[in-house]
Amino acid sequence: MAEEALFDLMHMEAVSYVFQGGEKLSELSMDIFTGRKDEAVSKLEHMGFATGYRLVERLTRESGRYKDELDIMKYICKDLWVTVYKKQIDNLRTNHQGVYVLHDNRFRFLSHMAAGKQYLEYAPRYLAFTCGLVRGCLANLGITCVVTAEVTQLPACKFQIQVQRG
Amino acid sequence: MAEEALFDLMHMEAVSYVFQGGEKLSELSMDIFTGRKDEAVSKLEHMGFATGYRLVERLTRESGRYKDELDIMKYICKDLWVTVYKKQIDNLRTNHQGVYVLHDNRFRFLSHMAAGKQYLEYAPRYLAFTCGLVRGCLANLGITCVVTAEVTQLPACKFQIQVQRG
Numbered sequence: 001m002a003e004e005a006l007f008d009l010m011h012m013e014a015v016s017y018v019f020q021g022g023e024k025l026s027e028l029s030m031d032i033f034t035g036r037k038d039e040a041v042s043k044l045e046h047m048g049f050a051t052g053y054r055l056v057e058r059l060t061r062e063s064g065r066y067k068d069e070l071d072i073m074k075y076i077c078k079d080l081w082v083t084v085y086k087k088q089i090d091n092l093r094t095n096h097q098g099v100y101v102l103h104d105n106r107f108r109f110l111s112h113m114a115a116g117k118q119y120l121e122y123a124p125r126y127l128a129f130t131c132g133l134v135r136g137c138l139a140n141l142g143i144t145c146v147v148t149a150e151v152t153q154l155p156a157c158k159f160q161i162q163v164q165r166g
Numbered sequence: 167m168a169e170e171a172l173f174d175l176m177h178m179e180a181v182s183y184v185f186q187g188g189e190k191l192s193e194l195s196m197d198i199f200t201g202r203k204d205e206a207v208s209k210l211e212h213m214g215f216a217t218g219y220r221l222v223e224r225l226t227r228e229s230g231r232y233k234d235e236l237d238i239m240k241y242i243c244k245d246l247w248v249t250v251y252k253k254q255i256d257n258l259r260t261n262h263q264g265v266y267v268l269h270d271n272r273f274r275f276l277s278h279m280a281a282g283k284q285y286l287e288y289a290p291r292y293l294a295f296t297c298g299l300v301r302g303c304l305a306n307l308g309i310t311c312v313v314t315a316e317v318t319q320l321p322a323c324k325f326q327i328q329v330q331r332g
Contacts, residue, residue, distance in 0.1 A: 014183075018183075047179040050179055
């Protein structure tokens with residue numbers, strides 16, 4: 001319980017620090033198409049990447065090799081998600097051509113936000129770190145990919161993994 | 167184990183992000199007396215403060231009130247330190263006039279640094295968050311104070327709490 005709180009609070013601080021906390025709503029809306037917000041998102045993504053890359057190294061030290069790509073994705077959805085977010089991914093879909101979509105019906109970092117559309121525009125900043133985390137984990141396990149996220153209805157969201165081949 | 171790693175890694179990323187990672191040693195040494203480094207340290211301190219303030223709120227929700235200032239300091243040294251750093255403070259000293267010195271003989275955030283003087287100058291950046299954390303916890307418990315830290319010999323360090331009265 002306490003460790004979970006610690007991680008949540010650190011993440012919240014990182015988001016608020018990167019976005020400089022004091023930004024007003026109007027500035028934010030304006031920022032969507034400028035470099036500034038992109039830069040903040042990309043910094044959080046980078047923090048997530050570094051964290052995921054090192055974390056998976058420690059977590060998988062004792063475990064065997066994974067059979068294939070799908071096996072690795074299942075590891076992300078189950079073990080990794082439980083370790084970091086205390087629940088499993090609710091649904092994993094793939095087109096069997098390198099695209100995987102992970103549905104989390106109650107994503108931890110969004111679960112404290114009020115439902116409804118009011119805060120929907122703030123949601124992406126709470127997903128950036130995790131996109132990086134997943135990308136970092138997969139990179140360490142030998143899979144190069146692009147990870148994006150989308151909020152459908154708070155606190156649900158989905159992460160899309162596009163594996164880069166060859 | 168995994169949660170500990172998660173917190174450690176997040177903290178490392180926060181430090182490296184705030185200090186912009188790429189700084190060279192020479193720049194760093196020069197920065198000591200400029201505002202730039204101070205600003206980074208103060209940002210980490212602020213992140214720690216916010217984290218500590220909220221964390222202690224969750225941790226002490228169920229517990230009773232503390233008898234006095236010393237009782238609160240003991241709580242910081244034992245329960246809080248175990249929650250965050252997985253060990254207790256090794257030694258607590260006070261002059262009974264509002265100064266408390268907490269000795270940690272093997273501080274978690276310094277334990278991965280090589281011993282010796284080579285990295286001693288980097289140590290302060292790994293203490294700033296914790297100074298803030300302690301100050302935030304105490305603020306929430308009704309004690310206004312200044313917290314500073316000092317590395318004696320890696321990985322040992324001491325935190326000094328100076329309670330502001332009146």
